[in-house]
Amino acid sequence: MMALLIRIVSFAALAFLVLPLVVIMGSSLTTTSFLAFPPQGLTLSWFGKVITDASYVSAFMTSTVLAAFATVVAVIFAVPSALAIARYHFPGKRVLSAVLMSPLILPHVVLGAALLQYGTAIGLTRNFLALLVGHIVIITPFVLRAVLPQLTDEQRSLEEASADLGGKPVTTFFLVTFPQIRSGVLSGAIFAFISSWINVELSIFNTTADLTTIPVKLFNYVQYTIDPTIAAVSAVTILVAALVIIILDLTLGLDVLSERR
Amino acid sequence: MTPSARTIGMLIGIPVLFFLAFFLFPMVVVAVASITDPNGGLTVANYTRILLDQYHWDVLWVTFRIGALTTIACVLIGYPLAWYLVRIVAWAPWRRACIILLIVPLFTSNIVRSFGWMVLLGRNGLVNDTLQALGLIERPVRFLGSELGIVIGLVYILLPFIVLAVGNAVADVDPSLEQASADLGAHPSTSFWTVTFPLSLPGLMAGTVMVFMLAVSAYVTPALLSGGRITVFSMLIFQQYSTVFDFHYGGALSITMLVLTLILVAVAGRIGAAKGA
Numbered sequence: 278m279m280a281l282l283i284r285i286v287s288f289a290a291l292a293f294l295v296l297p298l299v300v301i302m303g304s305s306l307t308t309t310s311f312l313a314f315p316p317q318g319l320t321l322s323w324f325g326k327v328i329t330d331a332s333y334v335s336a337f338m339t340s341t342v343l344a345a346f347a348t349v350v351a352v353i354f355a356v357p358s359a360l361a362i363a364r365y366h367f368p369g370k371r372v373l374s375a376v377l378m379s380p381l382i383l384p385h386v387v388l389g390a391a392l393l394q395y396g397t398a399i400g401l402t403r404n405f406l407a408l409l410v411g412h413i414v415i416i417t418p419f420v421l422r423a424v425l426p427q428l429t430d431e432q433r434s435l436e437e438a439s440a441d442l443g444g445k446p447v448t449t450f451f452l453v454t455f456p457q458i459r460s461g462v463l464s465g466a467i468f469a470f471i472s473s474w475i476n477v478e479l480s481i482f483n484t485t486a487d488l489t490t491i492p493v494k495l496f497n498y499v500q501y502t503i504d505p506t507i508a509a510v511s512a513v514t515i516l517v518a519a520l521v522i523i524i525l526d527l528t529l530g531l532d533v534l535s536e537r538r
Numbered sequence: 539m540t541p542s543a544r545t546i547g548m549l550i551g552i553p554v555l556f557f558l559a560f561f562l563f564p565m566v567v568v569a570v571a572s573i574t575d576p577n578g579g580l581t582v583a584n585y586t587r588i589l590l591d592q593y594h595w596d597v598l599w600v601t602f603r604i605g606a607l608t609t610i611a612c613v614l615i616g617y618p619l620a621w622y623l624v625r626i627v628a629w630a631p632w633r634r635a636c637i638i639l640l641i642v643p644l645f646t647s648n649i650v651r652s653f654g655w656m657v658l659l660g661r662n663g664l665v666n667d668t669l670q671a672l673g674l675i676e677r678p679v680r681f682l683g684s685e686l687g688i689v690i691g692l693v694y695i696l697l698p699f700i701v702l703a704v705g706n707a708v709a710d711v712d713p714s715l716e717q718a719s720a721d722l723g724a725h726p727s728t729s730f731w732t733v734t735f736p737l738s739l740p741g742l743m744a745g746t747v748m749v750f751m752l753a754v755s756a757y758v759t760p761a762l763l764s765g766g767r768i769t770v771f772s773m774l775i776f777q778q779y780s781t782v783f784d785f786h787y788g789g790a791l792s793i794t795m796l797v798l799t800l801i802l803v804a805v806a807g808r809i810g811a812a813k814g815a
Binding site: 282284286287289290293294295297314354355358367377384385386388393395414446471474481482492499500503514522 | 542543545546548549550552553554556557560561562563564565567568571615616618619621622623626634636637638639640641642643645646647648649650651653654655656657658664694697698726727748751755757758761762772775776778779780785788789792795796799803
């Protein structure tokens with residue numbers, strides 16, 4: 278009886294999770310000039326309209342380049358920090374990890390506002406660099422959070438063996454430590470990339486008409502007009518997300534919720 | 539400098555400087571602006587303007603009510619779903635498919651997800667059409683521009699967080715504990731409430747806190763689904779920084795929101811720690 282109830286709630290919840298995505302994908306195929314679901318007729322012309330519109334292409338490019346740069350920097354920041362936190366004792370270690378993790382719980386609107394105000398004072402606003410520093414701050418914790426649990430104490434003896442055999446610290450890191458934390462770095466980097474790619478709350482303070490990311494462009498557009506172009510752009514972002522997740526599932530395995538015995 | 543101090547410095551030096559320059563210092567600038575006036579003198583006027591004004595309390599009340607309703611709904615839907623995925627699904631490929639369904643929304647922008655609900659919840663949207671066809675309502679319900687619409691949108695966005703947090707906690711519970719409880723004659727529901735549920739509580743608490751934090755600080759979803767009829771606290775902050783450009787008053791709003799959410803998180807953490815102990 279209870280199991281049946283749980284099944285019903287779960288199926289309803291799964292349907293609830295899929296519904297908006299299906300509606301967006303479906304209505305992007307409509308032949309009408311207004312949004313219709315179920316779609317009336319089938320056409321890919323709205324997608325054609327998007328990929329021939331320079332402003333959408335440039336927003337897609339900005340989002341992608343921004344997320345890529347921010348992710349690379351986040352990995353360069355987070356992996357050494359994780360090593361320091363896991364392998365060494367030093368004063369202020371707890372403060373350091375708390376500070377590096379806190380962007381996860383800080384409201385992004387607050388951080389965006391803070392960076393805008395500070396940026397105004399030092400002349401770092403409404404350009405690519407201003408967007409980049411904000412994104413680095415919010416996504417570094419994702420990499421740190423994924424890498425830290427993978428740095429276990431057992432790895433130390435291997436690292437010491439490598440050092441005893443004359444391996445320089447850098448050699449030891451790349452040949453001994455890194456292979457053991459690779460999956461954490463990869464999954465952290467993917468989460469970081471996506472979090473940057475979909476961000477609105479932070480980006481919105483530093484975008485302009487010429488320099489905008491795809492989520493901010495959608496946000497500004499959706500508030501005034503809703504048409505199938507928006508559905509097509511949204512559908513593209515959903516397909517990108519689905520693709521990334523399927524690759525992630527095939528490479529790292531996403532069966533995270535199986536029972537561990 | 540000892541060799542290990544030098545190593546630590548090399549590992550964390552640049553990240554620390556970066557976070558000081560672009561995270562801690564900007565937050566300090568906001569905090570300082572919130573207690574100064576445009577001429578640089580110290581003042582509490584920005585805070586008294588917030589705390590003595592009924593309008594701000596009304597907005598806070600709406601924000602926290604939406605946050606609480608969203609969190610409750612997420613727990614009531616998310617716990618059974620997490621349980622289903624961990625304990626009931628036997629066929630691994632179907633669980634994988636379910637997990638993909640759970641994560642795809644998480645990897646999609648708030649805009650896109652809220653936009654989906656704008657279409658679904660419209661006057662002539664699928665939800666109203668279906669409810670009317672089923673004879674449950676006579677005239678279309680106004681979802682957009684109501685708190686209900688915002689809550690639906692936020693539950694949609696935040697549900698995966700709680701499912702993943704609870705699912706991981708439930709997966710970590712050793713089934714032999716329940717087996718032992720059953721062998722000793724406990725009814726399955728007794729075993730659940732006295733053995734499994736308490737063990738999953740830290741995960742549930744972590745997920746709940748995260749959902750609540752994200753719900754009260756959300757900007758995009760309320761902005762899109764409110765239709766301009768409902769104001770939540772993050773909108774006030776955004777207005778000050780994007781159109782009014784009053785950094786002092788905006789700073790006080792930011793700090794107020796930060797402090798209130800941190801207090802609630804600390805309280806929730808305390809309750810969780812007490813229950814878990």
